[in-house]
Amino acid sequence: MTMARRDTYTPDTLLAVAVRVFNERGYDGTSMEHLSKAAGISKSSIYHHVRGKEELLRRAVARALDGLFGILAEPGATGGRAVERLEYVTRRTAEVLMAELPYVTLLLRVHGNTDTERWALARRREFDQQVAELLKQAAAEGDLRADIDVRLATRLLFGMINSIVEWYRPERGSAAPEVSAAVVRMAFAGLRVT
Amino acid sequence: MTMARRDTYTPDTLLAVAVRVFNERGYDGTSMEHLSKAAGISKSSIYHHVRGKEELLRRAVARALDGLFGILAEPGATGGRAVERLEYVTRRTAEVLMAELPYVTLLLRVHGNTDTERWALARRREFDQQVAELLKQAAAEGDLRADIDVRLATRLLFGMINSIVEWYRPERGSAAPEVSAAVVRMAFAGLRVT
Known part of the structure; x- marks a missing residue:
């Protein structure tokens, strides 16, 4: 007791x-x-x-979504070539994920059983869609490899970023700036010496 | 009824x-x-x-693990430069994940509450460890970019591969060979034109 x-x-x-x-x-x-x-x-x-637990859920996922959508309004995401903006958004998405770890973790686990969850899923899809749009532009400007499928690449990019919630713990292991830099490096330059 | x-x-x-x-x-x-x-x-x-549901779990995750460890015994994973073996293992891991989708999905969701789950987690770590070893060798042979942190890169590589279970559906969308090729391309060559 x-x-x-x-x-x-x-x-x-x-x-x-x-x-x-x-x-x-x-x-x-x-x-x-x-x-x-x-x-x-x-x-x-x-x-x-x-009013109840659904309001707590709404506030929590709203905090994660505000963090993510905030990125798209930052100068690094709005000016310059699409590929630069895409790299910027990738780095910042990883950073926001780590800075708001429990909130983004919750957002990524939402199922869609309630109105709040369906709203959160729709907003997540909107964010992904805007990043896919940047990928498409970067490809059109000739800055992405020609053999890239935009839809698949968007999914793999978010797969890589979102997987950070599975193992990132602020109190031990790699620090956030190393992690976000590693994501950008792997996604855009690849592991292999060229 | x-x-x-x-x-x-x-x-x-x-x-x-x-x-x-x-x-x-x-x-x-x-x-x-x-x-x-x-x-x-x-x-x-x-x-x-x-004997019960735990035996069904054990058989299911054993099937996934047999598929994954089988890869490491294939000629493509045992001969040649480490970076080539690493690329081969990456492609084949994505392929096995898609071919054995429900079994690998279950394996990736195991928590560790029972002996069977703890065994499955230990075997998964062993597999990841062997892939990390390949990454380390490829880096030592000078075939990976010098700015790569092996531990982080292994995590991001599996993050990307494992995220396939979230959206891959054999009956629609991209076909398995496109997906596994996209994973290898993004992980090793990156998205950006160099």
Whole structure:
């Protein structure tokens, strides 16, 4: 038995606890009871902050999506040749993924069972679509190898970036700048000496 | 209500049904009851074939692992410069993943809650380790770019290959040979014109 703590949560700190529990148990497997236990405050205290677990999910994936879409508005993503913008967006996507690790992890695991999840999936597809568009432009400008299939390359690029959530831990192993640089190097220059 | 079908299963066809259910519900979320319903035969008929669901998991991940370790014994993986062997193993790993899609998908989702799962994780690490070894050799032979971190590159390479399970569907989209060729091209030569 733990004594209920006094509710000293802000919307952000409560969100951080919820995201940790969602990532551990899965969103479907998390009840308000689980959230109340993890936060050490009563369910009614949680309801003081949010309407329910779906609102917490929405805020969490919105934070991840805001981070990702924010990249597309940065100067590095809007000016210059498409291939430069594509490299920039690739590096920044890896960086945002690591900076917002639990939020992006949750976003990548969303299934589509609720309205919020379907909205998150649609927004993710939109982001992927915009990156695919950059790839297409870079190919049209002659900066990508001619034998590249844009659709496949987009999928493999995101496959590589998103896999970072499986093993990246900020407290040990490679630091974020090394990881994002390695992603850009492998995706654009390849492993092999030419 | 469905009438129980007569048990016309072989070990392989029963395994295929079990793997489908494991991938849909998660291994932890699958009961013998679920397997019995999906197969349309009684639980005692299933017990005629196997001791329980963990044996089905073991057979399924063994099939995936046999496919993967088989690659390392093929002539393309054992003769020639390390970089050529590495490219060969990369292509073949993608091919085996697609040919044995449900089995490798299950292998990649294993958590480590049971002895069988821990064994599967250890074998997967062993496979990754052998590929990392090839990368190290290829770097030592001067065939990989000098700025490559072997550990990071191995992770990103498997991240890219393993992400194929998220979207590859044999009945639509890109065909397996295009996908495996795209993986090798992107990983070794990169997207960008040099």
